[in-house]
Amino acid sequence: MTKKTVAIIGATCDLGFELSKIYAKNNYDLIIISRDKEKNSNLKNLIESLSKNTKVSSYELDILDLETHSKVYNLIEKPIDGVISLIGETHNVRSIKDQKFISIINTNYTYLVNFLTFFLNDFETNNKGFLICLSSVAGLRGRKKNFIYGSAKAALITFLSGSRNYYNNSNLFLMTVLPGFINNKGSKLNNLEKLLAIDPSSLANKIFVAHQQKKEVIYSSFIWRMIMFTISLLPTIIFKRLKF
Ligand SMILES: NC(=O)c1ccc[n+]([C@@H]2O[C@H](COP(=O)([O-])OP(=O)(O)OC[C@H]3O[C@@H](n4cnc5c(N)ncnc54)[C@H](OP(=O)(O)O)[C@@H]3O)[C@@H](O)[C@H]2O)c1
Structure with a gap:
């Protein structure tokens, strides 16, 4: 079987580790791209020790450092078969005057999309990826607790939907993953949240299987699909009064 290469951006989270393991096990070499040099090299060493036949290259990138995007992209060895983006930063809204909003939007959407388009341009040229x-x-629906983060994630969903339409006649595959809570090692979830949460290893598995089955939009569970379906049906006059 010929080897493929996947780039994982934001690879140093729990889900990144689990996805790295699965893709390595399934004959992919890895390009891991993260902002933290130490975490990056720990992940590289770990994957190399677990999967001797996997070539792992690592690059540092802070997505908020827009000036370095093209430099980092040009350094990466090509060709690349695909890219997985895990970058995200959650943020609870306390004041509408919060100056941090702009970096939340840039991390989750604007600057992330800037970096992703380098990959998409090459995929378009090669007609695969x-x-x-x-x-x-x-x-999917903004609520007061996290609507700045939510609005950036909404923009990302729209970007992916539009790209899918734009690349429809080419050999590009795009998947949108819509998780509810992820039960990471450091997560402080309450009992209900824990009940609805998915472990990073199960989510990584779901993503890999959905990729093989060419599913374009997936939720982390059927329960979340149902919750969001119900929420989408609520009239604004009711939804705006909810406290959650
Ligand atoms: N956790 C949840 O309950 C949940 C729910 C729904 C969706 N999601 C989404 O699922 C994805 C994975 O989330 P997670 O909670 O497992 O991990 P996470 O802790 O939110 O972090 C995801 C990755 O983004 C990276 N990152 C953040 N800001 C960055 C920046 N400025 N430059 C470069 N990398 C940056 C982090 O790097 P560091 O390792 O250096 O921090 C980490 O590797 C995210 O996109 C998140 O928004 C999470």
């Missing part, structure tokens, strides 16, 4: 991108159910 895949992009798997983590958005969130928070992008």
